[in-house]
Amino acid sequence: MISVLFAVLTALSNGSASVLQRRAAMKVPDSEALHLSLIGHLVRQKVWLAGIALVIVAAVCQAVALATGPISVVQPIFVIELPATLLLAGWMMRVRAPRTVWYGVAAVTVGLAIGLASAAPVDGTDSVRGADWVPTLLLTGAFEAVLIVAALRVRGNARAALLGLAAACGYALTAALMKDAMSHLGPDGGALALLTSWQLYATAVAGVGALFLLQNALHAGSLVAVQPMLTLGDALISILYGVTLFEEELRTGWWLLPELAGLGLIATGCVVLARSPLAADTLAPPPPPPRVS
Template sequence: MMGRVISVLFAVLTALSNGSASVLQRRAAMEVPDSEAMRLSLMTRLVRQKVWLAGIGLVIVAAVCQAIALATGPIAVVQPIFVIELPLTLLVAGLVMRVRADAAVWSGVAAVTAGLALGMAAAAPVEGRDTVEDFAWIPALLVTGVFEAGLIVAALRTRGNARAALLGLAAACGYALTAALMKDAMANLDDGGVVALLASWQLYATAAAGVGALFLLQNALQAGSLVAVQPMLTLGDALISILYGVTLFDEELRTGWWLVPELVALALIAAGCVRLARTPLARGTLAPR
């Protein structure tokens, strides 16, 4: 029970850090011309901006919190909690900027929160194994690679919010893979301590997947609006993470008629994210300096 409480607490801290990082990274990405899309020069431009570096600092904090959350709880519990990152970010931004949250913000917060609560209660995730057999990663990585490649190819054939949404979903897939690899890597701490963790291939695969997801997210934020990116990023990360949890870690979710309230929960979360991303507070927080 205590482990579940710790995992939820650090998942919330991860959501807060990640959401704040997305705001800072979006502000930085808006200052980069479209000609730099999908090029390494995009990163060289971003790294010169203090606001982007501050966002990266929050990404590091989020990674530490996420590692603790995944080490103490199932991935099907930890990752869905991240849907609250946008509501938390806007509420904190409102406090910092001394801007009162209006009815649209609060209705969006209520929709996301209610959706998360309903979804978790309906799904009732049950923890499975802490580790994954190495051979099981082979098909998982192949399917993930094909899926992400398809999204990227489709994104390059379009522009604007359509590209942003596709790249946002590709980034979500990358972050979900990062979480699954991180959870598997953290299990080595129990088996052999820090030495075993540093010797595991999953640790370095986690870093590679995280860097790739970050690159895709920067391009998504640069290509279109937060309204296009955030729902795909939020729901994509949660749903794909649950898929990894069920297929790789043998975690269990309720099915049957429970799928009805679970789908209602997804609809509430999606509607809440879109409403929040359209609010004046979100636009003010994301406006260029």
Template sequence: MISVLFAVLTALTNGAASVLQRRAARTVPDSEAMRLSLIGHLLRRRTWLAGIGLVIVAAVCQAVALATGPIAVVQPIFVIELPATLLMAGFVMRVRLPASLWYAVAAMTLGLALGMISAAPQGDGAAVRGAVWIPALILTGLFEAALIGTALGVRGNARGALLGLAAACGYALTAALMKDAMARLRGGGGAVALLASWQLYAT
């Protein structure tokens, strides 16, 4: 239950962070999009900094969830971040969301729940060893570069979708790295093993 609780907290804090970051980003001129100067603009906005603070809180909650439960159970729970984000965004930005959007969210959530019940994931795999990370990191990096590179050449919803997919892949890799780092913490090495783990810093 601890892993489920902290997975839910991760989803909620990540959702709140997304809303705050989006609100801050809306104040930046379109000409600054996809430029390094965008970071400079955002760093001067308290709303964006508050969003970054919540990202850090979410990372801690995710670490606790992954340390106490299997990744196959913890990660799918994060899907509730989507409806939570939409609800918070609608309230904060005073935007009414169409009913069709909620149908899509409900269908996705129901599909995930049915998939989880059918698969019944269990167990808590050991830490990844040796050079197994190398192909995973290279392939993920290439895929991320292709998505972001393509996003640079398009605008509107297509850019949002490409960057959203890149973010999702980044989150997936981060979760795997975090799980590996936390496995070393629980493997008998304690905090020393965790702090000596490159996976923690890669996360």
């Protein structure tokens, strides 16, 4: 229960942070895309700094959740981040949530409940063998590179979606590294063992990289293009890490049917939320200024 509680707090903190970061990113010139100077523009905005503060809160909550529960349980709970983001954006911008939004929220929530209850993830090991990280990091890096190269060839929401998926992969990797790092706090380790583990510093690098990709995704297009890829991608890739790295077990056989049904409900809910008037009114990028001939 502790892991579930802190996973929910993480999702709510991340959703709030996404809204604040998106509002800040809308004020940055297009010429700063995929440049480090983008961060320079953002850091001068109080709303962006508030979003970063919530990211830090989310990181602490996520560390507690991963230290007390399997990654296959903790990370999928983050799919509630999308409905939380939209509802928070509507509240902050004083836009009333229409009925379709509540349908989407219900679909995501019910789908998550069905999926987790059907999969019934069983915790595996708390740590990962060092040798297992080598192919994982190589494959993850290759996947990220393909997504970034593809994103550079397109513009608008297509680029935002690809970079959002790349950020999701980065956050899933961050979670896996964080869980492995937290295992050093066990009875045979302690604070010193944690501080001397390479996983802790790799977590920081992966997290910063994922954050950079997310800022560029939010800058490239609307939040409705980014958030579904971010939340669903994070959940599915994290489950993959949980099964392959931490030897967590999921139900198979006929249980795959309700698991797929739950995933379908989540995907449907995300689409409904992405197409809702609330998303269009509050989260779409501002129209470009008129051209002067």
